[in-house]
Amino acid sequence: xxxxxxxxxxxAFAGLCFLGSLASSQCSxxxxxxxxxxxPLLGDMTPVVSVxxxxxxxxxxxxxxxxxxxxxxxxxxGTVEHRPRTxxxxxxxxxxxxxxxxxxxxxxxxxxxAPPGDLNxxxxxxxxxxxxxxxxxxxxHDPVLWNAKIEALRNVALATLDAVKRKNVDALFQAxxxxxxxxxxxxxxxxxxxxxxxxxxxxxxxxxxxxxQSTPSTLPxx
Ligand code: HEC
Numbered sequence: 001x002x003x004x005x006x007x008x009x010x011x012a013f014a015g016l017c018f019l020g021s022l023a024s025s026q027c028s029x030x031x032x033x034x035x036x037x038x039x040p041l042l043g044d045m046t047p048v049v050s051v052x053x054x055x056x057x058x059x060x061x062x063x064x065x066x067x068x069x070x071x072x073x074x075x076x077x078g079t080v081e082h083r084p085r086t087x088x089x090x091x092x093x094x095x096x097x098x099x100x101x102x103x104x105x106x107x108x109x110x111x112x113x114a115p116p117g118d119l120n121x122x123x124x125x126x127x128x129x130x131x132x133x134x135x136x137x138x139x140x141h142d143p144v145l146w147n148a149k150i151e152a153l154r155n156v157a158l159a160t161l162d163a164v165k166r167k168n169v170d171a172l173f174q175a176x177x178x179x180x181x182x183x184x185x186x187x188x189x190x191x192x193x194x195x196x197x198x199x200x201x202x203x204x205x206x207x208x209x210x211x212x213q214s215t216p217s218t219l220p221x222x
Contacts, residue, residue, distance in 0.1 A: 047111035050132075052118070054111070058103055063179060065096025066160055070173040083169045093172065094164045100179075101157035107150050129192050138190055149186035156182045 049057065069089075073080040084090045113132035114120055122131035130138070139146050156178045163171035188196050 045106075045109045047106070047109050050112045050114050050118075051107065051135075052114045052120075052132075054103075054106060058106075059100065062096045062099040062103065063183065065092050066100070066172075066176050066179055069093045069096075070169055070176060084167075084172070090164055090167060094161065097157045097160035097164060101154050101161065104150050104153050104157070108147070126194070128194060130190070135190050145189060146186075149182070149189065152185065153179070153182040 047054075069092075070081075070083045073082065084093055113135045119131050120129040121127055122129050122134065156175060159178065160172065160175040163169075163175050184199065188199060
């Protein structure tokens with residue numbers, strides 16, 4: 001899209017030059033507009049950790065900033081709504097969303113799926129997880145699917161950022177649910193595909209879940 005925009009500008013500029021050159025020769029050396037397309041990377045990207053460790057030490061803990069942002073506690077005294085209230089609360093969600101949006105692209109950097117010698121829970125009959133070798137075979141077979149799952153997650157992170165900008169609690173709650181789904185969608189393809197049927201059944205059963213109405217809600221005092 002941005003290249004189209006640049007193209008449009010160049011054409012507009014050429015048109016101006018044509019008109020201008022009738023009167024003067026100022027436009028003989030058009031100055032190209034500053035490039036808007038991302039410059040090539042300044043260096044190679046090399047991984048530090050495996051996918052498994054990146055999940056455990058970056059993606060998962062930062063996703064909690066979003067998952068834990070809105071929830072309800074049903075107590076004997078009524079429903080207590082937990083939601084971001086202070087600037088600091090909202091900043092925590094934003095930090096989660098930015099880290100997920102940017103950090104998930106680190107899955108585009110080729111890296112091992114697990115640390116050396118770690119076979120995941122993939123040994124024996126009906127093992128719940130694929131081994132790192134099996135995951136790699138799946139990725140090699142369908143890298144487009146892997147990238148699609150990455151982009152889907154990034155889109156949810158962007159929706160989260162938008163909710164933060166608007167301080168919209170409902171949108172943030174929805175983003176949390178969508179995030180959970182986006183994580184699971186990749187895991188169901190690449191990590192524990194054996195669970196797919198069970199998860200889909202559970203999803204159907206949960207489909208009727210509605211968020212509790214917050215009337216009257218007992219808001220925790222800050
Ligand atoms: C593009 C694919 C993809 C997306 C998106 C993704 N994951 Fe993962 N994740 C994986 C794979 C593959 C593994 C298994 C790696 C292994 O164990 O070899 C994994 C493993 C994990 C683990 C296990 C780590 C451990 O120590 O065993 C956690 C936790 C996790 N992911 C959390 C998340 C969360 C939370 C999200 C969403 C915010 C997410 N993942 C999104 C691919 C993905």
